[in-house]
Amino acid sequence: MTVSVTETKFSDLTRMPDARGHYGPYGGRFVSETLSFALEELEQIYLSLRDDPDFQAEFDRDLAYYVGRPSPLYHAKRWSDSLGGAQIWLKREDLNHTGAHKVNNTIGQALLAKKTGKPRVIAETGAGQHGVATATVAARLGLECDVYMGAADVQRQKLNVYRMRLLGARVIPVESGTRTLKDAMNEALRDWVTNVDNTFYIIGTVAGPHPYPQLVRDFNAVVGREARRQSLEQIGRLPDALVACVGGGSNALGLFYPFVEDDAVAMYGVEAGGDGVETGRHAAPLTSNAPRGVLHGNRTYLMSDEAGQVSDTHSISAGLDYPGVGPEHALWKDVGRVNYVAANDKEVLEAFRELTHMEGIMPALESAHALAHAKVLAPTMRPDQHIVVNLSGRGDKDIMTVAKIDGIEF
């Protein structure tokens, strides 16, 4: 907590984390001693492989032929025209194999798991997208796979639960605490501490103890690298703004990171506003300026009460329903590189319906948070300006949730 963030320049941001996994005052490795060895081992393996051309080539090959990358950058012209402002471009992560950006990271971590020789992988999941992406790579590599999922999320994401089971994974409902993503992560950590000898923990977001925030960012940065190149090709220049939703923040970091030194590119991270940040029923630690705290191995903005107990969160979207946020986002907020805002459930549903009607693209409710902010932002900009929105996942998994809101029973 002694590092001054005001001294951090934007150009310094590409050199984070430091050798101990800190992002200014955030991040770190706050874990019980039993896990320290596994994290040191993972860090060593990752550092030795990240610049290894063979490893990169294997990763790139998997992304091309298994995931189907590059994902298109699509001009949502009709929707842009209706909003009457900037041109909105969608980075189509929804078209990836398994339907979201999450697979970029699970492909990368599965390659690391293979190097460790551990026969079993575990994961936590909220909406189920990371669980599905983990079950998928586990099936492909013949690894045993257990996925922890909050019991409340098992209820609201039944389709993904069955998908994981079809893929051969065991889905373990977590009944403790608030029965959502944070509790799934607690339980995954308890599993890992017990089975650390034979188990690789595939964390799904840019949180957790070092080196996870770094490697999850690096594996997702393919999104931003492609978007940057595609912008130059299709728009003829860099976009004026980037917009992505932020729960833990992996799709946002993936898009933002390759643009971080492009000072002219504004960035908006959109958190889950739930019933509205002013109601207290939300999952927006950055926008609500939550206190700093330590959970799941890192220091960050963390929604907690005055006694330091972690708060309940509320969001229509299981994937964003988390009280903390990746430590790199915490730093980027403090230095002012990214504007963090929130979209509430009602705005998110409107954006979900609007994109579906006007572009024939059904977004995940998580991604619809980014769309909801693009809807606010675009009309404030000129038609010759450009916004790239990370359409981080597709909405098939959310059809039941939306149907329920519409009062429809199947």
Add this chain to the structure above:
Amino acid sequence: MNRIDQRFSELKQQGRKALIPYITAGDPAPQYTVGFMHALVEAGADVIELGVPFSDPMADGPVIQKACERALKQGTRLVDLLEMVAEFRQADTTTPVVLMGYLNPIERIGYEVFADQAAKVGVDGVLVVDMPPEEADEFGPLLKARGLAAIFLVAPTTSHARAATICAHGEGYLYYVSLKGVTGAATLNAEDVAEHLAPLRDMTDLPLCVGFGIRDGVTAAEVAKVADGVIVGSALVNRIADSVDAPETIAGQLKSVLAEMRTAMDA
């Protein structure tokens, strides 16, 4: 001299091993905790580890998770724990008290404010489960400056190099986690523990205390043969869980569980 160092030096002279019970403060309700602490001392406790309840106890099994839930439901906060220690100290000025828990409640109060208050009420040591020495470079010195011991964990997975670092930073005693897993998970293997403690003896003069997997007098006595202290948590907390509807019976039960261990260890 810190009460912890004092206590271990007395035990060494007597040729006895430390018995260290853990209970979660505020379980089943805050008004019982100080009474439980005195009962534990009467039954032979040498040091008391007082658990700070936390909403997300990642290193704990279901027994202590539920204890945290019960304590939090009763509104137990870290500031309440400090008051409990102050009350305990009115009647007991010699038994060392170690606060054990997770970092976030301490972060929220602030390291310096917490260290000041803990020292003032008579806390002797602090063990933060999710704060390894690498992350303690700010908090550790604040504790030390006030005569509070920063106690760290060593695990079966800890490398030789890490163990040396932990020994260099640790004070009071080293808490050796006997098995991979969460609290209350399984029964330890005393031979395995002995094997892991041997290299630590060469690195440090700190007392080596063993926790996780100690259920009864038999395991306590086995561990006492190879360690300087025996830490027991879930076996006690289980008794509290079983009697939440009859809290007046709990102190007696805690005493009998602990007395059985004391007898077995001293035999």
